[in-house]
Amino acid sequence: xxxxxxxxxxxxxxxxxxxxxxxxxxxxxxxxxxxxxxxxxxxxxxxxxxxxxxxxxxxxxxxxxxxxxxxxxxxxxxxxxxxxxxxxxxxxxxxxxxxxxxxxxxxxxxxxxxxxxxxxxxxxxxxxxxxxxxxxxxxxxxxxxxxxxxxxxxxxxxxxxxxxxxxxxxxxxxxxxxxxxxxxxxxxxxxxxxxxxxxxxxxxxxxxxxxxxxxxxxxxxxxxxxxxxxxxxxxxxxxxxxxxxxxxxxxxxxxxxxxxxxxxxxxxxxxxxxxxxxxxxxxxxxxxxxxxxxxxxxxxxxxxxxxxxxxxxxxxxxxxxxxxxxxxxxxxxxxxxxxxxxxxxxxxxxxxxxxxxxxxxxxxxxxxxx
Amino acid sequence: xxxxxxxxxxxxxxxxxxxxxxxxxxxxxxxxxxxxxxxxxxxxxxxxxxxxxxxxxxxxxxxxxxxxxxxxxxxxxxxxxxxx
Ligand SMILES: Cc1cc2nc3c(=O)[nH]c(=O)nc-3n(C[C@H](O)[C@H](O)[C@H](O)COP(=O)(O)OP(=O)(O)OC[C@H]3O[C@@H](n4cnc5c(N)ncnc54)[C@H](O)[C@@H]3O)c2cc1C
Numbered sequence: 001x002x003x004x005x006x007x008x009x010x011x012x013x014x015x016x017x018x019x020x021x022x023x024x025x026x027x028x029x030x031x032x033x034x035x036x037x038x039x040x041x042x043x044x045x046x047x048x049x050x051x052x053x054x055x056x057x058x059x060x061x062x063x064x065x066x067x068x069x070x071x072x073x074x075x076x077x078x079x080x081x082x083x084x085x086x087x088x089x090x091x092x093x094x095x096x097x098x099x100x101x102x103x104x105x106x107x108x109x110x111x112x113x114x115x116x117x118x119x120x121x122x123x124x125x126x127x128x129x130x131x132x133x134x135x136x137x138x139x140x141x142x143x144x145x146x147x148x149x150x151x152x153x154x155x156x157x158x159x160x161x162x163x164x165x166x167x168x169x170x171x172x173x174x175x176x177x178x179x180x181x182x183x184x185x186x187x188x189x190x191x192x193x194x195x196x197x198x199x200x201x202x203x204x205x206x207x208x209x210x211x212x213x214x215x216x217x218x219x220x221x222x223x224x225x226x227x228x229x230x231x232x233x234x235x236x237x238x239x240x241x242x243x244x245x246x247x248x249x250x251x252x253x254x255x256x257x258x259x260x261x262x263x264x265x266x267x268x269x270x271x272x273x274x275x276x277x278x279x280x281x282x283x284x285x286x287x288x289x290x291x292x293x294x295x296x297x298x299x300x301x302x303x304x305x306x307x308x309x310x311x312x313x314x315x316x317x318x319x320x321x322x323x324x325x326x327x328x329x330x331x332x333x334x335x336x337x338x339x340x341x342x343x344x345x346x347x348x349x350x351x352x353x354x355x356x357x358x359x360x361x362x363x364x365x366x367x368x369x370x
Numbered sequence: 371x372x373x374x375x376x377x378x379x380x381x382x383x384x385x386x387x388x389x390x391x392x393x394x395x396x397x398x399x400x401x402x403x404x405x406x407x408x409x410x411x412x413x414x415x416x417x418x419x420x421x422x423x424x425x426x427x428x429x430x431x432x433x434x435x436x437x438x439x440x441x442x443x444x445x446x447x448x449x450x451x452x453x454x
Pocket of ligand 1: 112
């Protein structure tokens with residue numbers, strides 16, 4: 001059995017250029033971080049096959065961002081590199097121009113899937129509609145809780161072009177943020193740096209080339225790509241857990257208690273050790289993905305990763321808050337991180353919906369041990 | 371319908387059990403939901419080496435086992451030739 005590692009595997013080779021690119025950049029400014037990553041060629045280098053991110057580079061990027069930036073800023077980068085850029089690959093016209101701008105860090109594109117009208121877990125209820133015609137398309141509807149909504153140049157919008165409640169009824173539309181009829185509202189103060197907000201589209205007239213890919217394939221394409229977002233989320237979650245655990249260990253070792261420190265107390269060490277176990281279970285789930293040529297998991301692997309990442313972050317963050325006591329409530333401390341990190345169990349797939357999907361795979365998952 | 375197809379279909383149909391899957395079996399009634407329908411589309415394309423064209427990407431394609439098999443078989447058949 002290989003020796004367990006103290007930090008996530010990929011560091012070194014791919015992490016150093018990210019660190020160099022971000023040196024001197026304000027880590028709380030998502031635009032500055034994105035531009036710096038683009039200018040240094042980090043974003044382009046993520047895609048050796050031109051479409052999907054290389055898992056080790058993705059892991060290094062998210063680990064470095066997690067170490068230095070607020071959660072919201074990492075989220076802003078994560079959605080774009082794991083989901084938007086691959087979905088735009090192979091496009092032509094304005095989408096291709098947007099993609100090139102994104103690779104240089106000059107353009108920000110939001111992913112607008114979760115509909116204002118329905119549950120994010122059942123996209124078939126979405127009512128955002130696009131009317132397709134010979135001279136263009138008209139977009140109407142709304143999308144809620146969209147990362148980068150308040151800062152984007154354009155939004156990649158999942159819109160219904162047919163009425164049937166079926167996965168083939170959707171297509172992708174690229175809507176410029178400054179097009180007449182597009183408005184954006186803030187989603188509040190949580191997730192600073194993520195630009196999360198609500199988008200509204202009222203009779204937005206778009207040229208024919210604003211419609212991307214093959215109509216009818218959009219939801220299927222998204223279902224596949226969201227698996228990559230789940231891989232990214234798991235890689236990010238483990239980086240966050242390792243970071244919290246390293247900080248917690250150092251703090252416990254310094255914290256006076258009786259004749260020694262809190263670290264000397266068996267009860268404290270046991271609670272800490274349980275977090276190590278959970279984090280190493282997540283590491284083990286991620287390990288085979290890091291060796292894959294591209295970060296595209298099967299649907300069920302994506303769901304397993306999503307639930308595992310959410311539960312591990314929640315467990316580690318909760319214990320970090322309990323073990324640190326009042327110190328957890330310092331500015332930017334574990335208490336605040338725990339609140340925002342609850343998004344690992346919601347954004348890109350809520351845990352309840354993931355569990356429902358996993359149960360559908362019971363035969364294959366509960367089957368013979370190989 | 372060939373056996374490879376019905377066996378590929380079975381894990382997606384949570385209410386099918388071990389019963390025979392007939393051509394007129396309605397996939398929704400046998401428990402196929404929309405998100406699993408997407409997985410089924412990918413599985414079919416991968417297993418049979420076909421790409422379902424835009425005009426067949428509609429809800430009616432996925433209505434019955436026989437209807438879906440008909441589309442797969444048509445895509446597998448080289449123009450002017452018989453079934454492979
Ligand atoms: C910080 C943040 C950033 C986000 N960024 C984006 C973005 O960039 N783009 C985008 O499109 N969306 C984004 N979202 C939206 C996100 O994807 C949705 O919130 C998510 O899909 C869940 O949908 P919902 O919030 O409507 O919850 P619901 O789907 O309404 O779920 C509510 C509850 O019901 C449970 N539930 C749902 N279905 C089932 C089921 N079948 N069985 C059992 N329980 C179930 C869920 O687990 C949850 O507890 C973001 C959300 C957050 C919080």
